[in-house]
Amino acid sequence: MSQPFPFSAIVGQEAMKHAMVLTAVDPSIGGVLVFGDRGTGKSTAVRALAALLPPIRCVAGCPVNSPRKADCPDWTAVEDTRIVSRPTPVVDLPLGVSDDRVTGALDIERALTKGEKAFQPGLLAKANRGYLYIDEVNLLEDHIVDLLLDVAQSGENLVEREGLSIRHPARFVLVGSGNPEEGELRPQLLDRFGLSVEVTSPHDIDTRVEVMRRRDAFDRDPRGFLKLWKPQDAQLRQDILAARKALPKVSTPENTLTDCAALCIALGSDGLRGELTLLKAARAAAAFEGAGTVEREHLRRVAAMALGHRLRRDPMDESGSAARVERIVADTLGPVRVAAE
């Protein structure tokens, strides 16, 4: 497999990159949904991020990447119990995949040839502790999306079928991407993604030329290009690791909580998931910036991506939801200057 493009070298698309970094800081924020045109670097960013993250330590023979031998599920019968380093897994979920391949199912091969009842782990097992990437998530069949979101939320995959009863940890960050022209995602599903960002192709010529220049340089000499960007990537990795460490210590003042609630009420977002995600994302943003407390500024920065897809939807409304959120954020939290005092 070819080397992924360095994350820091991706031109523009700040919202997408920020959202992905936040989920790397705090995977419990939930998945990221990236909606936008083709050829805007959606899949490049996912692969780049995974390559940027530090490798995980896991049991060599374990199908679910358990960190310690004791954590391996009992059905795995792991033989190779050495602890090895592996790059953070990124699993692609192809469209048209059947649910047995996602959750895992009876190992038909072994059942037929050896007459044994064994579990064949699916893609969810492979993605544990990593990323699960679905391109064109809006074209994926609904029942598969439902299943994925359930697992993503509970962090556990439970298989009850064909006489098997298996459970294993499946904690992963779900990254979905899609092109809204080809069909929308049901609001129920939208709501389950932690963050959502909209991407468009860069519109000014200079940015586009810069994209071309970097990609071209990468294609011609991947090694040299990676070397060139290594310091930036290493710095970002440091920052993410430092933020992970700092995250539990970030304090949340009372007035930030009030702001969260006020924002969500003003936006009329249903349920409490919006508030919780907003707060988590803001905390991650604060930790990433090295701030000790969550301020209005952090809320402001993550509001669009945390709430944009949770608005009570008017199916007829064409104006971008991000713009609506920005407007209401300005109304509720005051204009940027005032809040900065």
Add this chain to the structure above:
Amino acid sequence: MTPRRIRDALRLLALDGAGLGGLWLRARPGPVRDAVLAALEPLGARRIGPQTPEDALSGGIDLAATLSAGQVVSRPGILEDGGLVIVTGAERLDPARAARLAQAVDDGGLVLVCLDEGAAEDEGLPAALADRLGLFLYLDDMRHDALDDLDTVSPGGAAMQGPDVTLAPDQVRALVETAAALAIDGMRAPLLAARTARGLAALDGAATVTEDHLARAVALCLAHRGTPLPQTEDTDETAEDDTPPPEERDSAAADDSTDAPSDSLPAELLVAAARAQLPTDLLRSLAEGRRARAAKGSGGTGAAQRGHRRGRPLPARPGRPGDAARLDLVATLRAAAPWQTIRARTAQVPRLVHLRPADFRIQRFEERTERLLIFCVDASGSQAVARLAEAKGAIELLLAQAYARRDHVALVAFRGKAAEVLLPPTRSLVQTKKRLAALPGGGGTPLAAGVSTACDLAQIAARRGLTPSLALLTDGRANIDLDGRPDRQRAQDDALTAATRAGRGLPGGIVIDTGRRPSPTLATLAERAAASYVPLPRADAASLSRTVAPLLDG
């Protein structure tokens, strides 16, 4: 297409096919296409089609061989080992398969040659794939013997002689500006064009990329992605505001773009060259195809596989488990049970259960098909502007309900002399609303044409596995007959005939009378069409929604 361009494309495939993704070959079957494929022969192509099962693509266990051998026999996947893969029937690929192929292209090592025989305007390569294939060739405008002397390409085109050939900064800029001027979104197209230009330079043994390489690359990579001239209203939102509006140019003037000007190559010239590459009607049909597929959305996804995965269970039936079908274990064992003694006697290997491929039973499910609501809207002059606005309001109300039920909607409008499908079946409400808002009023009332167009659309949709129903909004004052002649009496008769056809083909619709007073003729028409009749004057939002509810539930 000039033979030279075809040679360029084939040599590029041999040199750097994996880097360029591959070739989109739009051509009917015939000697020209055969010649091109024969030239690719030395690259050792394998073929896949829309029906090739998933496990043949990605590999897996060969069940039949595994069973007879008593040990695991696995089969390598076609996409796994890369190389040149010819995709036949590429215009019929479903989005899932297209995405699978696109993913394989992204992973690298794979060269796809997609044979697109698309004829109808909503046929063509799925967008996800079209975006990733660098090169495009169109062969239908060539004489059958034009390629008789085409040499086969030499295999083993070594990896790209990378660092040697580079694009100058202003050349990169020229490509980017060209793409922007052609209203090409996304960054893949200019990137692929740059790579193609470098490849062409390498093939020519040149140390630098010249303007000639650039122009040839634009012809191969960018021309087909552009929007046709003159810009139609359908290609809105693609043109960027900061790019100068492309000038009208006589396409005959630039007969061969390879005679590029020598000193500098501004994007404008490249744009003109690109526009001159392909016949306008082809460009239009490609753009149309992009639009139609974008509108169709996820509609096509499940249709073919439906019946094996979810819904109400049906009895199992013999079959091969694969990506679309799941093994019904119990039924399979039950089928195998009677044979156990006999098979155990003849078996070489003692086994607990002796299974043969013939025992396999797959699960089947019955699922209700997805609904399609066809709006057939009267936009004629008799439908005065205010009434049209009300009709639009009523449709929006219905749309909101269709949205809640995840229905597909389609929009047919009739005015003047004929009817037009404004929007093929889609789930995108934003698009529907845009088209609806842009719908102008005025002209005669070709009611019959409207109803028959809706019927045609319904027939196509039913073939795709949707269940269509009709919502007709009109004041019923038909005055244009099916042939487009103004004749009130014949227009009414034609409308009734069309309604009878609708009654047979898509019963259970709804006719909304938008006239000032309820019209008895329209009530008769609704009866013929086996539809319920709702006069709008009395139809407030609530009653309309009550009337439509059973229609949508159906």
